[in-house]
């Protein structure tokens with residue numbers, strides 16, 4: 491079988507980030523950095539590689555360590571970014587190990603692992619076609635949780651962990667002052683894999699103690715996201731916590747609510763501006779759902795819907811937490827100035843770990 495491999499030779503924007511929780515390194519296609527400066531700089535190349543040829547290249551190795559090095563060389567030759575890390579994850583997952591186990595373990599004699607070679611070749615070919623390593627591995631760590639990830643649902647990003655952390659810290663302070671009832675209600679718009687809702691539910695007790703219960707409504711327009719959130723909820727939540735989560739297939743542009751019942755709203759909406767979307771890495775464009783990323787011409791389409799709806803969905807004094815593009819805080823401020831009737835005020839803008847204005851905290855007035 492011959493596989494045609496398209497690769498972007500100018501791709502330099504993959505990130506290697508150490509997690510704050512000191513676990514393994516995190517390897518992610520960065521949604522927020524362009525692959526190249528302008529679309530016209532985008533240079534594609536293609537190469538032919540047979541499955542047999544790839545298998546033969548890998549078969550000469552006698553230990554997993556050699557295998558990682560060899561596969562990494564193949565990835566470099568084919569222009570696959572973060573070649574070493576990709577190779578480590580792919581070798582590990584093909585042999586049913588975590589990357590940590592692979593790196594810690596003694597080099598294994600591969601003659602004993604013959605049955606796994608077809609899985610390895612299959613996985614390596616997927617990566618050569620620029621599939622994100624997270625989809626190949628099938629799960630990924632997010633804020634103390636290991637979540638299933640599956641194409642085309644958005645792979646949770648480390649930037650979003652920071653948003654969760656800020657929300658939990660904020661509520662810890664609010665609840666410490668005793669300024670709320672026994673139940674806090676949260677609305678998440680665009681739950682994807684469930685990363686935000688599930689980590690809030692898991693972290694709530696730890697952060698806020700036993701005196702307050704968090705109830706979450708998680709919405710998404712994509713049935714595949716809803717299915718994945720449900721699967722992840724079954725994996726990570728205890729039975730008692732599952733009852734605190736409502737998951738609904740819902741287009742937010744058609745969401746109506748009679749009583750203002752939520753205390754806060756959180757969303758990592760699709761917010762990439764159209765022109766920027768075209769410059770993103772093949773891993774993102776070819777594998778992740780465009781509806782999870784594209785926010786219209788200026789990236790603000792869903793953000794405007796959220797701002798216009800917030801007063802109807804939240805209690806007065808409720809907070810809105812958004813992950814946004816760095817160009818958005820100013821656009822949000824202008825929008826709220828132009829449409830004062832939406833009844834929302836921009837309270838704070840926070841930077842992410844790369845120093846980019848990434849999170850907005852707003853208040854329903």
Ligand SMILES: C[S@@+](CC[C@H](N)C(=O)[O-])C[C@H]1O[C@@H](n2cnc3c(N)ncnc32)[C@H](O)[C@@H]1O
Pocket residue numbers: 644645646647650679680681682683684685686709710711712715740741742743758759760761781782783792
């Ligand atoms: C950037 S992803 C965020 C996923 C997840 N919350 C996370 O942080 O990993 C945006 C999500 O919004 C959903 N979405 C897009 N348009 C929507 C709409 N009109 N109504 C509800 N959800 C929408 C997408 O399907 C996608 O799952």
